Amino acid sequence: xxxxxxxRSGTAFLLxxxxxxxxxxxxxxxxxxxxxxxxxxxxxxxxxxxxxxYASKIYLSTGDLLYSNRSQVMLEIIADDVGRxxxxxxxxxxxxFRIIYGDTDPHRGCFGNLAAAxxxxxxxxxxxxxAFNCFMNVPVDAATGxxxxxxxxxxxxxxxxxxxxxxxxxxxxxxxxxxxxxxxxKPIAYTIDD
Amino acid sequence: xxxxxxxRSGTAFLLxxxxxxxxxxxxxxxxxxxxxxxxxxxxxxxxxxxxxxYASKIYLSTGDLLYSNRSQVMLEIIADDVGRxxxxxxxxxxxxFRIIYGDTDPHRGCFGNLAAAxxxxxxxxxxxxxAFNCFMNVPVDAATGxxxxxxxxxxxxxxxxxxxxxxxxxxxxxxxxxxxxxxxxKPIAYTIDD
Numbered sequence: 097x098x099x100x101x102x103x104r105s106g107t108a109f110l111l112x113x114x115x116x117x118x119x120x121x122x123x124x125x126x127x128x129x130x131x132x133x134x135x136x137x138x139x140x141x142x143x144x145x146x147x148x149x150y151a152s153k154i155y156l157s158t159g160d161l162l163y164s165n166r167s168q169v170m171l172e173i174i175a176d177d178v179g180r181x182x183x184x185x186x187x188x189x190x191x192x193f194r195i196i197y198g199d200t201d202p203h204r205g206c207f208g209n210l211a212a213a214x215x216x217x218x219x220x221x222x223x224x225x226x227a228f229n230c231f232m233n234v235p236v237d238a239a240t241g242x243x244x245x246x247x248x249x250x251x252x253x254x255x256x257x258x259x260x261x262x263x264x265x266x267x268x269x270x271x272x273x274x275x276x277x278x279x280x281x282k283p284i285a286y287t288i289d290d
Numbered sequence: 291x292x293x294x295x296x297x298r299s300g301t302a303f304l305l306x307x308x309x310x311x312x313x314x315x316x317x318x319x320x321x322x323x324x325x326x327x328x329x330x331x332x333x334x335x336x337x338x339x340x341x342x343x344y345a346s347k348i349y350l351s352t353g354d355l356l357y358s359n360r361s362q363v364m365l366e367i368i369a370d371d372v373g374r375x376x377x378x379x380x381x382x383x384x385x386x387f388r389i390i391y392g393d394t395d396p397h398r399g400c401f402g403n404l405a406a407a408x409x410x411x412x413x414x415x416x417x418x419x420x421a422f423n424c425f426m427n428v429p430v431d432a433a434t435g436x437x438x439x440x441x442x443x444x445x446x447x448x449x450x451x452x453x454x455x456x457x458x459x460x461x462x463x464x465x466x467x468x469x470x471x472x473x474x475x476k477p478i479a480y481t482i483d484d
Contacts, residue, residue: 145338145380145420148437150389154378155435165416167385184348184378186339191361195344222359225419226339238432241349243342 101128103281106209106269108217110135111260111288116174118287119230119268124252126282127271129187129206129227131214132162132170135263138218140164142171144183144226154236155180162228162258169261177254182232184243187224188273197274206269217265227267230256232276247278295322297475300403300463302411304329305454305482310368312481313424313462318446320476321465323381323400323421325408326356326364329457332412334358336365338377338420348430349374356422356452363455365422371448376426378437381418382467391468400463411459421461424450426470441472 101107111117119128134140146163148154157179162171189207193199211221231250236243270284295301305311313322328334340357342348351373356365383401387393405415425444430437464478465471
């Protein structure tokens with residue numbers, strides 16, 4: 097039975113070693129920011145820098161491993177309908193909306209949603225790193241280094257599946273930034289399987 | 291009077307708001323990993339994810355701002371002879387050398403050097419994020435997302451200069467990874483000016 101994350105919100109849940117997590121873009125073109133913490137020691141957290149270094153690429157898909165800051169494998173991508181996700185940018189936040197969009201009364205964004213959902217697990221705001229942004233489409237110009245946030249390539253019903261390599265606390269959102277989601281806010285579904 | 295960081299080592303020092311830090315590649319083709327923490331609250335730390343998001347590019351140079359995880363400006367690049375630095379990859383570590391190079395008795399790397407140098411300031415290993423890797427040359431293939439670690443573009447005596455926008459603790463290394471430094475380990479110089 098899939099769980100549904102309402103638009104512009106987030107949640108946190110446990111994912112045990114060996115279980116799989118499938119994140120589904122129900123309506124298409126909707127990003128889901130994903131964080132992972134070691135359930136038994138939350139100082140160990142998903143690391144873009146370690147992962148990209150070991151993978152020697154910025155775009156990860158089926159077969160690729162997501163590492164922690166302590167160089168342990170946290171998650172493995174075992175299926176992926178889309179093939180384009182972002183692992184460069186931090187979750188959108190009040191500050192993102194203030195600095196990039198010029199909002200005067202900004203939404204708390206994925207950052208605020210993740211912080212609220214993860215607080216009961218002992219995670220504080222400063223412990224939130226770069227997220228693995230499922231379905232987020234960030235092309236980079238190889239010559240200039242310029243990046244863009246383009247509409248996701250994900251179509252309705254497409255998904256990405258991860259297997260947990262350790263006992264984890266997962267934070268997951270339906271992303272709150274207009275630009276990341278082609279101008280609208282939609283829900284995200286997820287399922288956990290043994 | 292410049293300070294010199296010996297090959298494969300690191301140091302930490304204070305940099306006050308308004309002061310400038312110049313990092314010089316004395317012999318050429320040598321990387322220097324740079325970290326910055328808010329001196330008055332070390333939970334605030336340099337953030338690749340925030341910085342790349344606000345800059346909309348992965349290659350930063352003169353005029354660009356380096357942000358913290360709390361979206362405050364920590365450093366501004368005010369001069370840059372080289373124009374190619376990396377802000378995607380974490381400092382090399384025992385695990386890097388084990389996983390990427392297959393070393394059986396690995397050096398502690400920039401990660402270990404930074405951890406040791408920053409420990410007296412209260413910084414722990416888990417607080418070390420992606421560093422701003424001065425002179426590190428990491429081209430990305432725009433189509434596939436593949437990245438390489440190429441020889442630095444920096445020539446002997448070339449430098450990059452930052453102005454501090456807040457009171458900082460800086461961690462700085464002469465990088466320990468063969469591949470990052472075109473196969474040899476060289477010193478790095480730095481100067482602080484008011």
